[in-house]
Amino acid sequence: MKRFLKVVAALIAVFILAAGAFFFLVDANQFRPRLEAQLSEALQRSVHLGDLHLSLLSGGASSSEMTISDDPAFSGQPFLKSGLLEIGVDLPALIFSRKLHVRALTIDDAEVALIRKTDGSWNFSSLGTASPAPAAAQVPAATSGPPGT
Numbered sequence: 001m002k003r004f005l006k007v008v009a010a011l012i013a014v015f016i017l018a019a020g021a022f023f024f025l026v027d028a029n030q031f032r033p034r035l036e037a038q039l040s041e042a043l044q045r046s047v048h049l050g051d052l053h054l055s056l057l058s059g060g061a062s063s064s065e066m067t068i069s070d071d072p073a074f075s076g077q078p079f080l081k082s083g084l085l086e087i088g089v090d091l092p093a094l095i096f097s098r099k100l101h102v103r104a105l106t107i108d109d110a111e112v113a114l115i116r117k118t119d120g121s122w123n124f125s126s127l128g129t130a131s132p133a134p135a136a137a138q139v140p141a142a143t144s145g146p147p148g149t
Helices: 002-025 028-043 091-097
Strands: 047-049 052-055 060-063 066-069 078-089 102-112
Touching: 028 047, 028 052, 078 091
Parallel strands: none
Antiparallel strands: 047 066, 052 060, 060 078, 066 078, 078 102
């Protein structure tokens, strides 16, 4: 029985050391371009993340900063600037298959620029929506009968 407990304890220790080594040996910044692209696609705005760090205790990664661009019709300045972004990820998928599955995003110390035009539209109303199709691409409705009748 003692030998069994020693083997189990050794396996647990090896697993903990391997997981700890993973967080020191893997550069989280290798996931930044993919994460920025996915966030940009979801928000329909350009997203920039700062330096990424993996954290075993929080179960994910953190970024020193995050910037989301504003709708160009409103401003050239950022819509959101964040001092800290915490990203909850699926750790087993990250460790064993190096796949990034985001579970949660927590934004701390954010500055948000809310702008309202005279027509009543807000700069946040276009977040996450695809831009409307250009008028030239829209097909006019078909008419019945020849023209001029």
